[in-house]
Amino acid sequence: MAENPHFASAPSWKAAGEMLTFQPRQPAFTAGRELQSLRIYVRDHKMRDLRIGERSLEVHYGSFVVSQSRKGVAEARRLALEVSYGQNLREGAIGGHPARIYELGPEPEPDDLDGRPPAVVTWHDDEMFFLIASGEMPVDELIPIAASMYSSQSG
Numbered sequence: 001m002a003e004n005p006h007f008a009s010a011p012s013w014k015a016a017g018e019m020l021t022f023q024p025r026q027p028a029f030t031a032g033r034e035l036q037s038l039r040i041y042v043r044d045h046k047m048r049d050l051r052i053g054e055r056s057l058e059v060h061y062g063s064f065v066v067s068q069s070r071k072g073v074a075e076a077r078r079l080a081l082e083v084s085y086g087q088n089l090r091e092g093a094i095g096g097h098p099a100r101i102y103e104l105g106p107e108p109e110p111d112d113l114d115g116r117p118p119a120v121v122t123w124h125d126d127e128m129f130f131l132i133a134s135g136e137m138p139v140d141e142l143i144p145i146a147a148s149m150y151s152s153q154s155g
Contacts, residue, residue, distance in 0.1 A: 005047065007039040007058070016040060021053045022070045022128060029148035031141050033061035064134035064142060066149075076124035085120040085131070092121075092143070094130070095150035099123035104138045121146050 010016035016038045017023050041056045043049055056069030071079060086102030093099055105117030119139045121132045123146070130149070132142050 004039075006041060006043045006045075008042045010038040010040055013038065016057055019052070020055055020057060020070075022068070024057050024059075024068050025130070025149040027066065027145050027148045028151040029144055030061055031064075031137070031145060033063055036060040036062050063136045064132060064145065066145075067129075067131040067133075069129050070127055071124075071129045073124075073127050076127050076129040079129045080122045080124035080131075083122075085122060085133075086117045094121065094123040094143070094146045095125065097123045097125050099146070101139050101143070104134070104136075 008019065010019060013024060013026050019040045019042075037058075037060045039058045039060070041050065041058065053070065056067060059066040059068075070076075081098060081100060085100070087105065088103035090101045090103075091098070092101045100120075100122050102117070102120040104119035108114065108116050116135055118133045118135045119137060119142055121139060121142050123130050130146070132146050134142060
């Protein structure tokens with residue numbers, strides 16, 4: 001994965017937690033995908049350092065990404081349940097929390113500039129906002145990954 005000056009890499013889940021004001025949730029189930037990187041968003045679009053409380057975590061597993069951030073209850077709810085992340089929306093629940101689920105879009109035509117809409121699962125748990133997305137995997141594969149973040153094995 002190319003270096004991005006907006007992110008700092010973390011060598012482990014524990015190290016990632018030390019760079020954040022929340023304990024990240026680790027999926028216990030990853031559908032056979034290997035962890036590629038743990039990246040903490042540390043600089044904004046103007047390259048200003050973000051305070052630790054404003055940082056978010058992106059975890060890459062090759063064919064899907066997990067994003068976690070502490071936003072406050074109202075903002076986490078808005079991001080999870082009001083902002084649109086695609087088409088073909090259906091309601092659901094992850095870990096007992098209301099969720100929105102967006103289906104993986106159809107294969108685009110070769111000359112389509114927009115590309116394929118990803119499959120996305122979003123939910124909030126109190127002040128935490130969670131998003132799992134993939135341009136390859138259908139939501140039926142992403143939902144068990146999201147649910148596994150509430151198993152006894154995850155952080």
